[in-house]
Amino acid sequence: MSARVPRLRWGAATSPGGRAENEDALLADRDVFVVADGMGGHDAGEVASAAAVATLRPLAGTAPGPDRVRAAVVAAHEAVRAVPSESSRRPGTTLTGVVACVHEGVPCWVVLNVGDSRTYRMAGAVLEQVTVDHSEVAELVAGGLLPPDDAAHHPWRHVVTRALGGGATTVEPDLFVMAISPGDRMLACTDGLTDTLPDARIEAELKAAHDPQAAADRLVAAAVAAGAGDNVTAVVVDALPRARVR
Template identity: 65%
Template sequence: MTAPSDESVQPAVAGVRVDVGVATDRGRRDSNEDASLASGGVYVVADGMGGHEAGEVASSLAVEALRPLVGTTPDVATVAGTLRDAHARVRDLPSSSPRRPGTTITGVVLTEHEGVPCWVVLNVGDSRTYRMIGGVLEQVTADHSEIAELVASGLVPADAAARHPRRHVVTRVLGGGASDVRPDVWLFPVSPGDRMVVCSDGLTDELTDRRIEVELRTAGSAQEAADRLVAAALAAGGRDNVTVVVVDATVPRR
């Protein structure tokens, strides 16, 4: 269940230390189409689609396209440009079926802006990034999915979204058939005690945000938190691949 991370490669932001945990499981699927990168300030999860072989290749290619950001302090434009490059690489993958390979991707990159440690949040698709601070969990990314649009427009009640037949239809991916991609990328300061949670929808399909918050409050280290969340998702049904990256940040108080 526990997946490898490279904590020996610390972020390039002065004074910031991180504790990182990574866990993954294929769940009740035949293979695991998720991929993750957790090293040197880059913490992302990708959830591939297009058939198990194509999905695995798409998600792995996407996270590898972000590896040049490891150990750097990129700005928002650099991260967005790297995501567009990842989109082009995935889109160029050969396809033996009408459904072209694609992948979601979400996460954070630790950087510095005007001397202040910051997170660059990135997202394409319906995998999610959360932030917990002071014991309170909040979703910081917006799902790119049909059901999210229906809820936002008031056509579907929020409490019915988890059961809606269109809940897994994504509206933005890396790769797929679109010639370009519009990634969500933005910046906000790191706060002391930030716990960032990056996950595929195998977690959020099985656990409510409230349950995720409870598990995070119970866990000590980042690795314990990642392991607990994956175990809870499997116990709740584990119908899909589930991958979780947890990042605890320690920063000097200003």
């Protein structure tokens, strides 16, 4: 019998948070689950994030492998670069999330990332950040120049070193491929969530809701209640045991 991706169940939620406009975008459809956090000021950020998500939308339902995912992210970069700009600050966006597929005969998550939005995996009730932030502060922490506890309050914490669009002519997305285990819970979220809630609180909210839609709603509501100053978006996807139905 050929390998198959386990049944998936998912939920998504978003809020403008402390901002007047919501420049986040998301896609949660069959086997593709991503979030994007637009940059570039009023209108431009919203258009940039929407352009990135729209480029990945044709992948949904095709269980694309790592090569197709990478190619789609590169195409999304070109789509964002084509967004018109009325200022010297070119529109850009982060992009992160997870794609479910069968890779080399094994059901896998393909985790993608460009920027400082994040994708997490919760397995065995333990939350782990899969992606690495592409930010000035993350590089300072990795280089031992900044204590991790100081990162959340550093004035450079929102300066990204990699994004779709912006001033870069090319982009190199991070891709992580890992086997799917039934019971996995994946979270893709923008930094409006992670800047407001510590990982321990995110883990607690994910554990508090069995249904992924309820979990996404809880995360966004908790961040907004805690005073999120930015847009907040969360996509939660579960790999179900084969005996369950969606």
